[in-house]
Amino acid sequence: MRKDRAVSTTVSYTLTLAISALLVTGLIVAGGDYVDDKQEQVVRGELTVIGQQLVSDLAQADRLAVAGSGSTTIELTQSFPERVTGTGYRITLDPNGGDPEVTLRSIDPEIIVRIGFVAETDIEESTTNGGKVQVYYDSSGDGKLEVRNV
């Protein structure tokens, strides 16, 4: 029998445990960071695409409003996803003093995307959630383009 048997086994076991724990923690942390980073990228990309689709709807509604005369009503509806990559988001239409833009803001992670556009019709400041979004115009109301949920 060897007299140092018991000592080396305990030490080697403890060391193995410690080093494995360290490595595994490092792996999990790196993996988590990677997932967060990818999630941010995808959320940003999806909000940009949704924003551009909405801006194209606003441009169409603007054309219809300019072509109209007398009493004009426009309701242009499109379905967007209600959540992006697991997080909800809000859409804001901002006249911005003649330089209108659409702002999309996700909740968690908080990412903000702004898309500017050009319109001849006046814009009303309005906010809506994702889902079914409608661009609305009524010449007998305030005569401005706005967004709302339906």
Added chain:
Amino acid sequence: MADLDGRSRGQIILVAAFALAVIFITLALIVNSAIFTQNLASRGETSGADDALSHRAMVEASVGENIKIANRRNYPASPPPDDLTAAIQTSIETISVQGERQQVTSGGLTDVSYKAETRGERIYQENSTQLTFDDAASSSRYVVAKDVNHVSGTPDANGTRAFRINASTISGPFVAEAVNSDPHSNETWEMKLSKSGDTVQIETTRNDTASNIVETCQVTVDSAPYRIDVTEGTINGQPCDALGVTDDGEKLTFGTGATDGYDIYFEGANNIRGNFSMVVHDATGTASHSLSRDTALYDVTVEYTYETTGLYYETEIRVAPGEPDA
């Protein structure tokens, strides 16, 4: 002493495996979102706004043609509603039904309905035995229409539309004027039409308070007839800047500068042989020479509705065929 039993070895690796599994599932959700984003980005224009506008243009053109036909047919015209109104209402119903049938095959619902009309007067010379615009064969200046008013309530409206000349010969200058009041020196808008050889020339003068804006245009026309569309601004189909907007942005369309209550005069009408026609709004007629006058529709307003699953569009269309562009 540590328990080195084989069954509980590798617990840390098990925990690590669970954690990695959760990370992979989250990544799968993110990849799913990314794929959906790509699909969303490839969505085209689905609402039908393009179709709504192209159908609107078609309705405007169709109603315009029907106004021309109703005016030419010269239905008996007592105060509306009468045969003239009934005729245009029937034709609008037909346009609506045919448009509906056409659009429903591509998923759109449309409706066109008559809303209102503005009456005017069609002044014309279509007598083939009368050789010139002026049967007295003199060059005197005479009034064609008095106190023509712009259509109220519409910013782009004019008081005269569809002024067309179809001449077989032009032997000297012919002048058409839109003035606010006599005498001659108070011209507000004047067009001088002349021909030398193959070239038809139009010189337009617009008197804006103190200054005069003059513009000329020339078009080569090989042979008669010489078709001048004064309100549209063309000579035998060729555009004429002197009857439209100049390069400097000055508007010289018919009657520009003339405020409400202008008179239309012809001068030198013996120099031109052929026919002409115009529709004026709210003029007090002056029976002059052998010009014919009929009650006519000046403009018609219709209500237009276009609906698809993603779009509801309702608006009014004012149709006044041949009115100078704003």
